[in-house]
Amino acid sequence: MDTPFHAGMSHELKIKSLPEHSARRFYPNLPDVLGTPILGGLMERVSAELINAHLSPGEQSVGISMNLKHTAATPLGMEVRVRTEVIAVEGRKLTFRLEAFDEAEKIGEATHERFIIQADKFNAKVAEKAAKMA
Template sequence: MESPFKVGMINELRQKTGPEHSARRFFPDLPDAFATPFLVGLMEGVSADLMAKHLQSGEQSVGIGMNLKHTAPTPLGMEVRVVTELIGIEGKKLTFKLEAFDEKEKIGEATHERFIINADKFMKKLVSKATD
């Protein structure tokens, strides 16, 4: 079966930041600015969303790696826009190039790898691990 994924596919996500996205949620002595872990989450989310639109029944995707540079601060209250582009396909492993922007400038970039999984098999393994 031919893959539904093609190098060059893109997807975009926008998120209005608020107090719940502050770096201080992770440690009180950090700046009250948009936190890197939330940027990671947006990058993972926009890539997972691109994949979800093309996965077969019973399939899901999981993140297996990310190399991120968070290069500029974003004040809370600004909108963040994240764009992902599929740049590599190796069987069930897909690689994405990402860029993130706030309302003023580019704030980050990353490469991200995701893997296509069988959802039932994954959940059985997860449940087994939790009950062993």
């Protein structure tokens, strides 16, 4: 596969943490701060955004692993910045190094892997699996 991806490619996003980003969204007896699942989702999003800009028609990407460390709490209302960088390309599999920061400090880091798929083939397999349950 001829790939447009290479180590060193990077992308970042910024969001303001809002009430819907609270850990309490997942369980009521958790602190009212940025939830770890939200941070993981932001890390997946920024990596998918980087890939998406370079995909061929009919291609998408799926996450296949994430090793996430959420190291500091972020009060709601603070801006969060997440940066991803491609660190390895192995055919259709891309590996990313991620870091996240709020306005005060580094709040997390992760290694994330995504795989480039053919959307029609992937969707056909999902539909076949769903049909077996019907």
